[in-house]
Amino acid sequence: MTRAVGIEARAAGIEAMNVYGGMACLDVKELCLHRGLDMPRFENLLMQEKTVALPYEDPVTFAVNAARPLIDALAPEERARIEMVVTCTESGIDFGKSLSTYVHAHLDLPSNCRLFEIKQACYSGTAGLQMAVNFVLAQTSPGAKALVVATDISRFALADAGAIEEWAYSEPSSGAGAVAMLVSDTPHVLRIDPGAYGNHGFEVMDTCRPGPDTEAGDADLSLMAYLDCCEGAFRDYSRRVEKADFRESFGQLCFHTPFGGMVKGAHRHLMRRLYKTPPKEIEADFQSRLAPSLAFGKRVGNTAGGSVFVALAGMLETAEINAPMRVGLFSYGSGCCSEFYSGVVTPESQARLRAMRISAALDRRHRLTIADYETLLRGESVVRFGTRDAELNHQIVPDAWPVDAAGDRLVLDAVVGYHRKYIWI
Template sequence: MVAVGIEAMNHYGGSAYLDVLELAHYRQLDTARFDNLLMKQKTVAMPFEDPVTFGINAAKPIIDALSEAEKDRIELLICCSESGIDFGKSMSTYMHYYLGLNRNCRMFELKQACYSGTAGLQMAVNFILAQTSPGAKALVVATDISRFLVAEGGDALTMDWSFTEPSGGAGAVALLVSEQPDIFQIDVGANGYYGYEVMDTCRPIPDSEAGNADLSLLSYLDCCEQAFLQYQQRVADVDYRTSFNYLSFHTPFGGMVKGAHRQMMRKIAKAGRDDIEQDFMQRVMPGLSYCQRVGNIMGATVLLSLAGSIDYGDINSPKRIGCFSYGSGCCSEFYSGVVTPSGQKKLGTMAIASHLDNRYRLSMPEYETLLAGSEQVKFGTRNAVIDTELLPGVWQTNQNATLKEGKARIYLREIKEFYRQYEWVA
């Protein structure tokens, strides 16, 4: 059997962010409850940013590092998102064009709430393992933008605004999957998946969300336990506490992950309170590092947690990372893989933390301006010319960051008869 996994990986976290503690004070939220979120910042999408630009900007540095021959071996492009911009046309077509990929390439878009990124990764892994095209590569792009327009008309499903606003983010993670798993080698066959029908959260119309936060938490906890138990049945001698050097979770917010890990340590590992806290800091916190600065980016979040575990973990020898992915509705999976010191070094060349440092910090009045203008670009927009100068400081910071990082960025320039037109800033 060939080796398979992530050859290259990158995250793009946008042009601007909001300090979520400042948001909590501004909204007069219960700060005691807010502390449990374990959030620091959230990416806020600008009018010139959409899921397509986030995805392309995440993938571009990966593609630029390839030779033309390597680039031409990308034969599968999967876009994973619940923030689609068209019921029929896949966002992957835009990504394929602007990344300059070979036309002999399968491309499509898939959706399964926050599980979509893992679904795309596992589909790509199996494409490589099938060996129907030896040496081929797959590009998986998980990209999402949070919505803050709440579906109205009943009380069965209502989103807690104070809960979702501080944690909802925007961004993308791009993965190059191949027979050269330089960054993360998948443990083939080591998968536990678990799912059932539950109405915890949903998007009943394109630009709004509805949900039951308590039900979602209970479903997440149930799936975390049951997916791991199936993993344990399939893999011999697995121990939740000792088999994984690090753990990467889908992270709606850090406090939810902490609760899930606490339950697993109590029920599965039979650990006490002090041991649980120490273990959380050692094995889980590295994976929260980026998530705390970006927010929940749905299908890409568990992959962002994986990037954090690799970048901030002590990878002085091969280390195994366990990953838990959850998507409302619901489907979940526990899987694992191995990262090496050279893999950590390779991911480090993407300088994800530096990119996040270079974002513009929004003031609350600027943030409110963006919320007020969020109707300009949404699902089904037919015609719009994007005002890049709505907040001049953000656009200038975006240009400065592009020069500083030496990485071209793409932005949404115009929508003309539904067709989205993008332009590079180099």
């Protein structure tokens, strides 16, 4: 494949990456049955579990817990080169102060560092990654690294029946999780193809977070916007990248995953629109090039800003990678903005990702009962946006509190004068 004209083959991309899927999860089928949802073809949705954030888990704890293993693995001189911490989220906890300040503090990073936050619904993670990649490619600070963390939780401090109804459309798929990525000029996990990207964005009111603790949306409109964007962003990519071919150029594909069924729908849509591929061939292509990317997403639910990277991690965990391979990534954020871009992974990428032992960490999450989940949903223990003072009850679901605590997991302990206080457990 030919790169866009005028782009040098400089290396930049993801050096190290980790997914953190929280402390507790819920069986999605059980939830759907409990809600009395009529889902005759539930299996088509490709959902299994979702992470549920406990009251003492917030976007900061998710972000720090995702990033800490990456930072711990660095030599002091490497850590000193982290010159930018970007948090990517639609779950902000303050209109002014960014999550990145807390993340920076709890990871004990150097003070000569840019700290800021990016918002554009589920597109935020890609916006953050591209920001960091361009910082590296521009060589404004040769050898510098950036820490990009996409972190999101579902809002479920549901004030009243109206809010619960608004949320119902996405309750089964709404998850929580963070993906931390160290971006540098030694991209062991994903080497970005410089200049190979395509965007598609337009104003649409498909899903939103209109209040501090509310979500609203229209599933049909959101799906339609996602489908339009998938096609539009790929067409823009092929305008920039000579000979790009959706079927041939990418060994694996990783899409933003609200739930697996939506990715499957988008893939089918694109194959049909671009090539009029017959259904059987589309299904085989989906199984070989997209199913691996669902490995973690179907266990944590929609992680919003991090979702496309949860897909990348799942693919690296489960796909067969024997030689360098080009991967196509598609990110979509409601509202809306999207991007199709690509990079190269290698067997080393796979070995490094597998060494994070993400799957084992997901296995260790506490499995909530519906009764526990309902207790959490009532939101009595949730720290709502704008809370001045609070003490967190760490025993709200006693069995979820880890017995093997090794001092390497951050949780929220209190809020004092709006300042969030965290402890390592």
